[in-house]
Amino acid sequence: MLSAILIILAAIFYTGIINRTKSIASGRKGPGLFQHLSDVIRLFKKGAVYSKTTSFIFQIAPTIYFSTVVIAMLLVPIGNSKGLFSFQGDFILFAYILALGKFFSIIAALDTGSSFEGMGASREALFSLFAEPAFFILMGSLALLTGHTSFHEIFSALHLGSYTTYAIAALGSFVLVMISMVENSRMPIDDPKTHLELTMIHEVMILDNSGFDLGLILIAGYLKFAIYAAIVFNLFVGTIHYEYSIPLFFFTQFILAVFMGLVESFMARFRMSHNPQFIMALSSVALLIFFGVLLIIGKFI
Amino acid sequence: MEALKLFLTIPLIAFLAMPFMSIKWRGIVAYLAVILNAILSSYIAINVLGGENYQFIFSGNAVTGEIPVRIDALSAWFILIINFTILTGGLYGIYYMREYLTMRNSITLHVTAFILLHTALLSLCGLQNSIVFLLTWEIMALSAFVLVIFEHNKVSTIKAGINFLIQSHVSIIFLLLGFVWVAAKTGSYDFLSISQFTHEHGNSVSLVLFIFLFIGFAIKAGFVPFHTWLPYAHPAAPAHVSGIMSGVLIKIGIYGILRVILLQNTNLEVIGYIIIAFSAISGIYGVMLAILQHNLKRLLAYHSIENIGIIGLGIGIGCVGLGTQNLIVASLGFAGALLHTLNHSLFKSQLFFSAGIVYQATHTVQIEKLGGLIKKMPQTAFLFLIAALAISGLPPFNGFISEFLIYSGLYNWLPSADSGIIITVIFSILALVLIGGLALLCFTKAFGIVFLGNPRHQFKHQISEASFGQILPLYFITALIVAIGLFPNAFLTIVSKPLNLFIALDQNNTSTSIGGNSEILQMISFSFALLLVFTAIIFGIRQMVQRKHAISADETWGCGYTGETKKMQYTANSFARSYYKLFRFILLVFKKEKTVENVFPRHAEFESSPYDKIEKLLIDKPIQSIRFFMGKFTFLQNGRLQYYIIYGITFILAIIAIPLLYEKLLQLIEILKHL
Numbered sequence: 001m002l003s004a005i006l007i008i009l010a011a012i013f014y015t016g017i018i019n020r021t022k023s024i025a026s027g028r029k030g031p032g033l034f035q036h037l038s039d040v041i042r043l044f045k046k047g048a049v050y051s052k053t054t055s056f057i058f059q060i061a062p063t064i065y066f067s068t069v070v071i072a073m074l075l076v077p078i079g080n081s082k083g084l085f086s087f088q089g090d091f092i093l094f095a096y097i098l099a100l101g102k103f104f105s106i107i108a109a110l111d112t113g114s115s116f117e118g119m120g121a122s123r124e125a126l127f128s129l130f131a132e133p134a135f136f137i138l139m140g141s142l143a144l145l146t147g148h149t150s151f152h153e154i155f156s157a158l159h160l161g162s163y164t165t166y167a168i169a170a171l172g173s174f175v176l177v178m179i180s181m182v183e184n185s186r187m188p189i190d191d192p193k194t195h196l197e198l199t200m201i202h203e204v205m206i207l208d209n210s211g212f213d214l215g216l217i218l219i220a221g222y223l224k225f226a227i228y229a230a231i232v233f234n235l236f237v238g239t240i241h242y243e244y245s246i247p248l249f250f251f252t253q254f255i256l257a258v259f260m261g262l263v264e265s266f267m268a269r270f271r272m273s274h275n276p277q278f279i280m281a282l283s284s285v286a287l288l289i290f291f292g293v294l295l296i297i298g299k300f301i
Numbered sequence: 302m303e304a305l306k307l308f309l310t311i312p313l314i315a316f317l318a319m320p321f322m323s324i325k326w327r328g329i330v331a332y333l334a335v336i337l338n339a340i341l342s343s344y345i346a347i348n349v350l351g352g353e354n355y356q357f358i359f360s361g362n363a364v365t366g367e368i369p370v371r372i373d374a375l376s377a378w379f380i381l382i383i384n385f386t387i388l389t390g391g392l393y394g395i396y397y398m399r400e401y402l403t404m405r406n407s408i409t410l411h412v413t414a415f416i417l418l419h420t421a422l423l424s425l426c427g428l429q430n431s432i433v434f435l436l437t438w439e440i441m442a443l444s445a446f447v448l449v450i451f452e453h454n455k456v457s458t459i460k461a462g463i464n465f466l467i468q469s470h471v472s473i474i475f476l477l478l479g480f481v482w483v484a485a486k487t488g489s490y491d492f493l494s495i496s497q498f499t500h501e502h503g504n505s506v507s508l509v510l511f512i513f514l515f516i517g518f519a520i521k522a523g524f525v526p527f528h529t530w531l532p533y534a535h536p537a538a539p540a541h542v543s544g545i546m547s548g549v550l551i552k553i554g555i556y557g558i559l560r561v562i563l564l565q566n567t568n569l570e571v572i573g574y575i576i577i578a579f580s581a582i583s584g585i586y587g588v589m590l591a592i593l594q595h596n597l598k599r600l601l602a603y604h605s606i607e608n609i610g611i612i613g614l615g616i617g618i619g620c621v622g623l624g625t626q627n628l629i630v631a632s633l634g635f636a637g638a639l640l641h642t643l644n645h646s647l648f649k650s651q652l653f654f655s656a657g658i659v660y661q662a663t664h665t666v667q668i669e670k671l672g673g674l675i676k677k678m679p680q681t682a683f684l685f686l687i688a689a690l691a692i693s694g695l696p697p698f699n700g701f702i703s704e705f706l707i708y709s710g711l712y713n714w715l716p717s718a719d720s721g722i723i724i725t726v727i728f729s730i731l732a733l734v735l736i737g738g739l740a741l742l743c744f745t746k747a748f749g750i751v752f753l754g755n756p757r758h759q760f761k762h763q764i765s766e767a768s769f770g771q772i773l774p775l776y777f778i779t780a781l782i783v784a785i786g787l788f789p790n791a792f793l794t795i796v797s798k799p800l801n802l803f804i805a806l807d808q809n810n811t812s813t814s815i816g817g818n819s820e821i822l823q824m825i826s827f828s829f830a831l832l833l834v835f836t837a838i839i840f841g842i843r844q845m846v847q848r849k850h851a852i853s854a855d856e857t858w859g860c861g862y863t864g865e866t867k868k869m870q871y872t873a874n875s876f877a878r879s880y881y882k883l884f885r886f887i888l889l890v891f892k893k894e895k896t897v898e899n900v901f902p903r904h905a906e907f908e909s910s911p912y913d914k915i916e917k918l919l920i921d922k923p924i925q926s927i928r929f930f931m932g933k934f935t936f937l938q939n940g941r942l943q944y945y946i947i948y949g950i951t952f953i954l955a956i957i958a959i960p961l962l963y964e965k966l967l968q969l970i971e972i973l974k975h976l
Contacts, residue, residue, distance in 0.1 A: 047850035051857040053755055055675045057686075060836075063843060067836040071828060087824040089709045093696065096705075096737070097832070100695040103741055107686075110749030110871065112857045113673070118754075118871020125745050126879055129738030136734045140715060140727055149712045197860050207858050211850065212843050276883055290727060299720040 003078035003230070006246065010253040011219075011226035012037065017254060018225075021261025036222065040215045048211030053113040061108030062213035068101030069220040073227050077152040079237055079245040088149045091139045095132060098183070101220070102128055109205040116197045120204035123272070127189065127201065130279035131182040137286035138175050141168070141293040155234040164296050169235040171289050176235070177256060178282050180228030184221055187264040189275055199272065229256045304345060305357055305370060308423075311337050312416045319413065324405050328398060331412035332391045335419050339384040342423050346377035346384075350798045361430070366490050368430040374798040375563065376426040378639060379556045383422050385781070386548040386646045389774035391415065393654050394541035396771035400661060407451055414447035418545070425553055429492035431480035435473060442469035445550055449538040461537035468520055468530040475517035476557075479510055495564040508568050514561045515575070522554025524613065525583040528606045529916040532590075535602035536666070540657020543598060544650035547605045552642055555612055559638075559803075562620060566806050570624030577617030577725065581732040584610025586887075586915070588739040592746065592877050593888060593911035597656045597666040600747055601649065604692065607736060608645040611704065612638045614729060618710045623807055630714045633818065635803045637706030639796045644691070644699040644785065651688040651778045655681050658767045659751065663760055668873040670758040671751045678766045682752040684775045689744040691782050694737050697829030699785035702792075705825065708733060709818070746876045755867040787829055789822040874909070889914045 016033040023030020050058065074084040075094045083090070102124065109121040143149045145168065146157035158165055182189050185202030197204045206217055233252040237245055270278055315334035322330055349355050349372050359368040372380070394415070401408060421441035428434045446469070450462035480490070486502070487494040499507040520527040531551070535543045562572065587606030594600035615638025622631030658681045659674060660666050675682040691698035711730050718726050766772075785792050859866050881888060893908040937948075 044846060045850075047852055048847065049853050049855050052854050053673070053857050055679075055682075055753065057675065057753060060840065063840045064836055067832060067839055070835060071832045074828070074831075085824050085828045087821040089705060089712060089821065090824075092705055092708045092712075093701075093825060093828065096694065096701055097696050097828075099693075099737070099741060100690070103690065103693065103695060103745060106741075106745040107749045107753060110745070110876075111675075111753040113754035113870050114857045114859065114866065115869040115871055116860055118749075118876060121745065121749065122871065122876045122879060125742040125876075126883075129735070129742055132738045133731055133734045136730055137727065140712065140730055143712050144715045144723070147716045149709070207860070211852075212846050216839070216843075273882075276879075287727075294720070294723065299723060 001084060002081035003076055003083055004074055006078055006249055007073050007076065007223065007226045007230050010229065010250065011222045014225045014229065014253060014257050015222050017257035018261040018264070021258050022265050025262060025265035036218070040218050043210075043215035043218070044212055046211045048213065051112050051114075051208050054108075054111045054208070057104075058108050058111040058208070059213075061104040061111075062209060062216045064104045065101040066216040066220045068097050068104075069223050069227070072097050073223055075151065076227055076230050077155060077234065078230055078249060079234070080156075080239050080242065082152045086150055086152045088153075090150050091135075094151070095135055099128070099132075105205060105217075108209075112208045114207065116200075116204050117207055119198070120201050123201045123275075124185075124205060127182055127275060127279055130276055131179050131282065134175050134279075134282040134286040135179055137283065137290055138172055141286070141290040142172070144290070145293045145296065151231075151234070155237075156239045158235065158238055164292075166236070168289055168292055168296075171285060171292070172235050173232040175282055175285050175289070176228055176232045177259070180225060181260070181263075182279060182282075183228065184224050186260060188267050188270050189278070191269040194269070199269070225257075225260075226253060229253045232256060304341060308338060308341055308420075311341070312420050315416055316413060319409060324402055324408055327409055328395050328412050331416050332395055334416050335387060335391050338419060338423065339388055342380050343384050345372060346380040349377040350374055350381075350795060355427075361433075365430055365432045368428070368433050369491055370427045371429050371492075372427045373802060375556070375559060375802055378796070378799045379426045379552065379642075380423055382552065382643050382646050383419070383426070383549045386545055386650050387419050387422075389777055390541045390545040390548070390650060390654070392774045393544070393657075393771055394539070396768060397539060397541050397657055397661070401451075407453070410447055411451050414444040417444040418448060418550075422549060422553060426556060431484065431490045431492065433490075434492075435477060435480065438473060438476065441550070441553070442466065442473070445469075445542075445546060448542040449534050449546075451539050451542070452537075455537075458537040461533035465530045465534040468527075472517045472520035472527075475513050475520070479513035479517060482510060482513070492560070492564055495561070496566065499565045499567050504568050507565055508571060511561060511565055511568065511572055512575075515558060518554040518557035518561070519579065520554070522551050522558070522613075523583075523606050523609050524579045525586045525606060525610075526915045526919050528583065528587070529913065529920050531606060532594075532599050532602045532913070535605070535653075536596055536598035540598075540653055540660060543601075543657070544653035547602065547653060548646035548650035551605060551609060552646060555609070555616075555638075555642055558616065562616070563802060563806070568624075569620045569806075573617045573620030573622075573624055574725065575617075576613050576620060577729060580610045580613025580617055581729060582610070583607070583613060584736045585732055585739070586610075588736055588743060589884060589887060590911065590913060592739060592743045592880055593890065595668045595873050595911075597659065597668055597671075597747065597751060598653065600668070600743070601652050601656060604652075604740070604743070605645075605649060607740065608641070608649065608692070611707065611733070611736065612641045612645065614733065615639075615641060615703070615707045615710070618707065618714065618729070619803060622710070622714065623803065625717070626807060627714065627717055628804060628807060630710050630717075631807070632800055632804055633706050633710030633713060635800050636793065636796050636818075637703050637710060639799055640706060640785075640792065641700075641703035643792075644703050644782075647778050647782050647785075648688040648691040648698075648700065651684060651775055651782070652692065654775055654778075655685040655688070658771065661767065662764045664762075665758075668747065668750050672754045672757040672870065673752070674756075674764070675752040677764045678752075680766055680772055682748075684772070684779055685752065686748055687779050687782060689748045691786070693740040693744050695741075696825075697783075697786045697832055699782050699789075702785060702789040702822070702825070704733065704737070706818070709821075742877075742880060746873055750871075750873045750876065754870050757867070757870065757872070787826055789826060790819050793819060793822060887914065889917065 015036045019031050020033055072094050075090050077083045077086060106121045106125050109117040142154045146154050148154045148157055186192060190201040192203055194200055209217060229252060233249050237248055311334050315330055318330055319327055345355055355372040357370045361368040398408065417440060421437050421444060424437050425441065428437055446462055446466045449465055450458055452458045483495050483498045484490050487497050523531045535547055538546060584607050587603050587610055591600050591603035591607065594603060615634045619631045619634030619638060622634055656666060662678060663671060691700040694700040694704040711726055714726050889912045891910050891912055895906045897905045
């Protein structure tokens with residue numbers, strides 16, 4: 001349970017830090033560190049407008065999307081502390097339960113009958129399809145390296161290895177950070193601040209959500225950031241004592257948030273047609289990791 | 302003995318009673334016969350799963366020899382799967398067929414074939430005499446053919462039916478070759494002689510035998526590249542028949558493959574790799590084509606190919622696990638395959654049944670013409686959604702459980718695999734992940750376009766929900782889908798019975814190794830329960846919060862555009878477009894286009910139809926060249942009676958002359974030899 005609490009704590013700051021980094025980098029005064037939270041609270045206090053075209057799917061989808069992210073969060077360990085559910089192959093459940101949320105957000109977008117939201121839905125389905133193999137190959141390589149198949153066991157065994165595991169971890173964290181950018185629809189895949197619906201992915205899917213539902217979707221996004229950052233943290237830290245691991249955890253989250261803020265400040269969004277290539281490249285990096293692992297354990301041909 | 306006699310008598314009585322019934326009752330009588338037989342066979346099957354194997358040997362006749370009927374746990378598992386789908390399908394079918402009651406002859410033929418199909422499918426699970434097995438296989442193929450061509454006045458239906466019939470017989474040829482080969486070498490038609498054959502002839506010869514039998518069964522199961530009949534037959538058949546075909550008919554191919562593996566028990570590692578290769582390709586290729594389909598039932602048919610691929614992956618992993626004495630991998634693989642066989646029969650029949658309801662309500666299965674059905678048919682939409690989630694392998698439904706078992710098999714295999722083979726494992730994982738992602742894309746499209754949004758077409762008739770009786774069987778299936786998802790351990794205990802047969806193939810083994818997995822599945826079902834509870838709580842909070850605030854309904858936000866937006870909705874084609882553009886090198890789409898020209902455009906049209914590249918290469922091209930070759934001889938068929946009489950006379954003369962000449966020829970050769 002400790003991991004869940006830490007992730008929630010980190011999620012409170014994460015998006016704020018990204019926003020602050022962006023505003024500092026562009027020389028603006030910018031929103032405060034907790035502006036995104038007051039946005040959500042404001043949304044919770046508001047009423048909602050529902051499209052006449054929508055059905056019950058649109059009503060339940062944000063709730064399901066939010067709860068899948070929460071359950072996925074419960075699977076992630078931090079250092080010594082296991083996730084609430086920890087078993088062999090829990091990362092498979094992690095990926096599939098997030099996919100369940102994605103399924104619902106896609107059909108909710110189609111439920112509105114809007115041409116723009118359909119566009120976002122189609123893109124989201126395609127891009128998440130490409131991001132998934134990278135995650136599974138990465139976990140496969142780590143499973144091969146450590147001989148375990150659950151998040152907690154893999155990560156506890158990982159730090160025992162040589163320096164080469166850190167090289168693997170560096171590549172792995174690159175893959176995970178990129179996956180988290182795809183999953184959260186951030187730069188360079190998607191620009192959350194764009195004003196043109198034709199170029200959006202995630203934002204255009206939730207055009208018709210308002211009030212409480214929109215609040216849930218936003219919180220789920222904040223949580224997702226912290227969840228992926230927590231997995232990246234796990235790649236490096238292993239089972240060191242809490243005194244060190246908890247500060248390190250927040251440090252990692254901070255670094256990653258600043259990194260994302262900088263990427264968003266200094267990079268332009270890719271052309272939509274280049275996105276699949278970019279995401280496929282992630283799978284190739286994951287395969288590279290896999291071959292690296294094969295080299296380490298001496299099974300390479 | 303008594304049970305088997307009764308089993309054969311029930312359909313017979315039903316056939317005899319048929320002429321004396323009014324047309325309405327014929328379906329019901331047939332369904333009663335099916336129920337009785339299902340109860341009988343399920344009773345035997347449950348006893349078998351309880352531990353006592355069932356065996357009876359008919360004396361047979363001079364041609365067939367003894368006809369053994371042996372029902373072990375594997376047969377019992379398939380018998381139960383068949384019975385469930387046929388029972389739900391039959392009940393659904395009674396309501397589905399109400400619209401066709403005027404077609405008296407067709408109905409009678411249809412219900413008769415339905416009983417025959419059920420009896421044949423069940424018998425195939427027990428019969429262990431290859432001649433009788435093939436005869437029953439033929440009965441199954443023919444009765445399925447009759448069921449498919451119910452709407453035989455449509456050209457496309459007849460074409461699909463004949464395609465199915467021909468490919469079924471290609472399958473029979475391969476099986477026949479395999480069985481006759483065994484019989485010629487061992488002198489017995491008993492299935493046990495396959496084990497004997499393998500024992501006597503060594504590994505490489507048995508592998509050839511396996512490949513013959515595998516191709517025979519793979520055609521029925523629909524492995525790529527033997528799948529081309531499937532996307533035609535499924536859409537052409539009435540919905541309950543498509544559901545049954547996809548749910549259990551193709552599974553009999555899987556049963557056959559599993560049975561041969563049990564009997565042969567050799568080359569397991571090689572066999573495993575062969576099956577994995579076929580399955581990975583089937584899985585990915587099936588779903589890749591499914592996404593492009595704009596005919597709902599054809600889309601589902603391609604998904605059957607995908608799911609056969611997933612089942613095959615499980616079987617392949619299981620075989621390799623057995624071959625390399627890695628029993629954990631073996632048990633995970635086979636358990637995943639066996640459970641996915643059940644799972645697929647559930648959600649696929651449910652999808653076909655709900656597609657049938659859509660068809661009867663709207664008279665079309667063209668996805669592009671549908672839309673917004675969820676408001677008119679909320680129950681059907683809900684049931685379709687459940688099945689769509691399950692088939693995409695998403696939690697908390699049954700598809701996830703079996704896919705999870707197969708994933709676990711692969712990940713457990715990784716550490717122990719050798720260097721070259723490790724690539725196989727990682728690519729199998731990759732295949733499974735891609736299948737999952739593509740299935741998600743496909744079913745968000747299918748559900749989203751058919752049931753959500755605004756109607757894309759103005760129908761002249763009213764669209765309404767089907768009657769309760771027709772929807773009722775779908776609720777039964779849904780109950781089982783949810784039950785397997787939430788309580789996987791209960792079902793894993795049943796699966797462990799047929800699983801033990803495979804594990805027992807390994808001589809060094811003492812106990813089954815499914816034990817550790819039950820804890821894992823326990824954890825998974827806990828997390829599912831938490832997911833459901835948590836969702837319910839959040840939803841409750843949402844309702845409470847929203848009660849305090851103003852909730853209003855308005856038009857969909859059109860980004861400033863306020864005009865008519867129904868025609869601007871995303872279509873199935875546009876949803877799949879970016880996917881198609883990426884994978885164009887594998888896919889094949891024919892386009893017919895008349896573009897807009899000049900300043901005052903008159904008429905423009907665009908039509909695209911997806912086609913199967915493998916079918917083009919493996920079926921169409923050879924047929925074309927055969928046709929070209931045969932075309933050279935059309936001058937013989939000139940329609941003049943005189944010529945035909947000459948042909949007849951030539952033929953008769955040849956028949957008389959050849960033996961005589963043969964004698965002479967032999968003498969000539971003798972003389973030559975003397976010289």
